[in-house]
Amino acid sequence: DAGITQSPRHKVTETGTPVTLRCHQTENHRYMYWYRQDPGHGLRLIHYSYGVKDTDKGEVSDGYSVSRSKTEDFLLTLESATSSQTSVYFCAISESIAGSLELDTQYFGPGTRLTVL
Amino acid sequence: DQQVKQNSPSLSVQEGRISILNCDYTNSMFDYFLWYKKYPAEGPTFLISISSIKDKNEDGRFTVFLNKSAKHLSLHIVPSQPGDSAVYFCAASAIQGAQKLVFGQGTRLTINP
Numbered sequence: 001d002a003g004i005t006q007s008p009r010h011k012v013t014e015t016g017t018p019v020t021l022r023c024h025q026t027e028n029h030r031y032m033y034w035y036r037q038d039p040g041h042g043l044r045l046i047h048y049s050y051g052v053k054d055t056d057k058g059e060v061s062d063g064y065s066v067s068r069s070k071t072e073d074f075l076l077t078l079e080s081a082t083s084s085q086t087s088v089y090f091c092a093i094s095e096s097i098a099g100s101l102e103l104d105t106q107y108f109g110p111g112t113r114l115t116v117l
Numbered sequence: 118d119q120q121v122k123q124n125s126p127s128l129s130v131q132e133g134r135i136s137i138l139n140c141d142y143t144n145s146m147f148d149y150f151l152w153y154k155k156y157p158a159e160g161p162t163f164l165i166s167i168s169s170i171k172d173k174n175e176d177g178r179f180t181v182f183l184n185k186s187a188k189h190l191s192l193h194i195v196p197s198q199p200g201d202s203a204v205y206f207c208a209a210s211a212i213q214g215a216q217k218l219v220f221g222q223g224t225r226l227t228i229n230p
Contacts, residue, residue, distance in 0.1 A: 004160075031216070042121075042206055042220035043161070058217060090160055094216055105151070106218060108160035 003027050004109035006091050012115045019078040021112050023091030025071075031094040032074040033106065034058075034066065036087040043090060049074055081116040088113050120144045121209050123221035131229050136194040138224050140207035143188065147209035151218070152181060152192045155204045164205075165192070197228045 003026030013019050023032060031050055035043040035058075045058030047066040055066050063085060065077045078085055091109040122141045130136045138152075148169035153161035167174040167181045167190070174181050180193045194201055204225050208218040 033218075035218075035220075040222055042123075042222045043208075043218070044220070045217050048217065059219070092160075105163045105166065106216065107163065108153075110160050111158075 004091060004093055004107060006089075006109040006112050008112060009110065010113045012117065013081050014117050015082060016080050019081050019114065019116075021076045021089055021114070023074045023076070023109060025074075025093045027093055027095070027107075028071060029093040029095040030071070031096075031106075032068065033092040033094070034064075034074065034076045035090045035092065035108075036060065036085075037090060037111075038087050046076065046089075081114075083116050086114060086116045118143075119222075120147075121207060121219050121221040123205075123207060123224050125224050126222070127225045127227070129227045129229060130197050132199060133196045136192075136197045136201065136226055136228070138192040138194075138205050138207075138226065140190045140192075140221050141188060142190075142209050144209070144219075145188070146211055147219070149210050149216070150181070150183060150190050151208045151210075152179075153206045153208060153220075154201075155206065155223070161206060194226075199228050199230065202226060202228045 005024045007022045033048040034046040037043045044060045049055045049068045067075045089112045092106040094106045151166040152164040154164045155161045165176050165179045167183050183190045204223045206223045207221045210216045210218050
C-alpha cells in the first residue's frame, strides 16, 4: 500500500467555521491531489499540486484553498464551511515515470468524511 | 457536463460468471483510461489502465477494452468472485500534464453465490 494518511478521518463541524484537512505521504511523490466524492458524481478534482508551493485548481475549487509547504504534506482548507461541502474527501499521489512525460498511477488515501451542519 | 459516464448504477452477477462494466466518455482529448475499485470506508484502489494506442489490456481476471471511435470502454471480470463486490469507477485523463482524472459516477457490482 502507498504510504498515504489523511487526518482527521471523520469530522463534524458547523456552517461558517474553518476546516483544514491534512494529507501526508511517505513516498516522496511530486504530485498530490484532493478529490471529493458525492453520490451521483463519482470523484471530482478540487485542487492539485505539482511541487512544493506549486498548486492549481481542479473542477470544483470554489470555496477551497490548498497549501503545500513540504513535499510530504498537502493541506485542504475550507475557509467557511457550508452544508454543500459535506462529502468524503480523498487525497491521491502520483509521480513522473522516469524518462517520460507520463505520470504513474494515482494512489489514494483512506478518505476523510466531513459533515457540515 | 458529465465527461465520463457510467450509466449503470448497479450490476448483479452470479459467482463464476462474467461481469461487464461499461463506461462512455465525451472528451476526445482523453487518451488514458483507468478503472478503480472501491470498498466501503476505503480509498479507491487502482485496478487496470489502458492508453489510447491500445484497444485491449489484460491483467489476470481483468480485461479492459477501449473503442475509441465509439468513445466507450468496458471492464470484463472473469470469473467473478465474491470479493469483487465493490463500487467500480472508470476515470480518464490526458497522458501529458498533471493527470487530472475525470471520474464516472461509479457502478456497484454485487457478486451473488
